Amino acid sequence: MDFNYTEEQQMLRDSVGKYLEKNYDFDARQKIVRSHAPWSPDVWQQFAEMGLLALPFSQERGGLGGSVTDCVAFAELFGRHLVTEPFTHSVMLAGAALAAADGTDAQAWLHKLIAGEAVIAFAYEEGHGTPSLDLVTMTAQKSGECYAVFGEKRLVVAGGDAQALVVVARMGEGGAPALFLVEAGAEGIQTRAYPTIDGRSTANIRFDGVRAVLLTGADQQLDRILANAIIVQCAEAVGAMGALVTLTSEYAMTRKQFGMPIAGFQAVAHRLADMKIAYGKARATLIYTTALAESGASGPRDIAILKGQTGKLGRAIGEAAIQTHGGVGMTDELSVSHYHKHLLACDAMFGDHSYHFRKVGQG
Numbered sequence: 001m002d003f004n005y006t007e008e009q010q011m012l013r014d015s016v017g018k019y020l021e022k023n024y025d026f027d028a029r030q031k032i033v034r035s036h037a038p039w040s041p042d043v044w045q046q047f048a049e050m051g052l053l054a055l056p057f058s059q060e061r062g063g064l065g066g067s068v069t070d071c072v073a074f075a076e077l078f079g080r081h082l083v084t085e086p087f088t089h090s091v092m093l094a095g096a097a098l099a100a101a102d103g104t105d106a107q108a109w110l111h112k113l114i115a116g117e118a119v120i121a122f123a124y125e126e127g128h129g130t131p132s133l134d135l136v137t138m139t140a141q142k143s144g145e146c147y148a149v150f151g152e153k154r155l156v157v158a159g160g161d162a163q164a165l166v167v168v169a170r171m172g173e174g175g176a177p178a179l180f181l182v183e184a185g186a187e188g189i190q191t192r193a194y195p196t197i198d199g200r201s202t203a204n205i206r207f208d209g210v211r212a213v214l215l216t217g218a219d220q221q222l223d224r225i226l227a228n229a230i231i232v233q234c235a236e237a238v239g240a241m242g243a244l245v246t247l248t249s250e251y252a253m254t255r256k257q258f259g260m261p262i263a264g265f266q267a268v269a270h271r272l273a274d275m276k277i278a279y280g281k282a283r284a285t286l287i288y289t290t291a292l293a294e295s296g297a298s299g300p301r302d303i304a305i306l307k308g309q310t311g312k313l314g315r316a317i318g319e320a321a322i323q324t325h326g327g328v329g330m331t332d333e334l335s336v337s338h339y340h341k342h343l344l345a346c347d348a349m350f351g352d353h354s355y356h357f358r359k360v361g362q363g
Helices: 007-023 026-034 041-049 068-080 087-100 104-114 218-254 266-295 300-330 335-348 353-361
Strands: 120-123 139-143 146-157 164-171 177-183 189-195 201-214
Touching (some): 026 335, 068 266, 087 104, 104 177, 146 164, 164 201, 218 266, 300 353
Parallel strands (some): 120 164
Antiparallel strands (some): 177 201, 189 201
């Protein structure tokens, strides 16, 4: 396996990195969050023009035929800049489900997503805090040529602002899981929007006999879709970890006590070393798992190891960064606390590190 990015992937990273450095620094990001806007429509449109929204999809579906490695290449930069736009949930989850489905409705909404004309949410979680399909209880019943869905979804990223939703529900009580397309604003939808701890727009959504279109064939790809989304989300987390390591190292070299930088104190030096080791482990696991997924050799255990490692090491790095910065590290004005909250949110989604380590232990 080649664990290095290709020349094209490195060019993509450089292009995205330059755009974010110029237009998406911490102050610009905070301006979006404090405006109570879910994200920046201008940034979302720019992502579309750069081809990021089309990258994961095949050319037959109107995409660019990219791979999960291509997405990981720039997702690290999204984490480094604390991007609030819902790329993972709208593109890697909802978009991937539409791309895997047959039917004109699915393809029409996918083309809107690729063009940056729409954001599509992925309604999966029901309040259990795990990605297990066994815990999905929402049901769908045949209603004429379409279906009617009943139940509640929670922690739907971009759920209160999306133009459409991809919903995971069972075909009748206790039936097999399937994926459905629901247009936002349809009769029977009740939405309660709220921000997550790291400032992203989220919602709990109640469905009371809402009209839905079955995404035929998408259910067969659900495991792969979830796995790729977890990899990309872990890449965002690793990017945030790298930013924290850099910020904390720079702070420790400039912050002085007793006439010398605190980086020279043994306790602080050891903490910085532990942070760098943790970041190295997390990034190595990410690159290795991404390479496995690229070659089609990854399995549920590999994804669980990546998610567990990223969640646990991310928490450790965030706590060490705040401890090194002291009280100022917990303030809203400094980016350190926001990186830590982003890592906490990434750990909680799709099952936290404890859940995934239990999966690894169960074989």
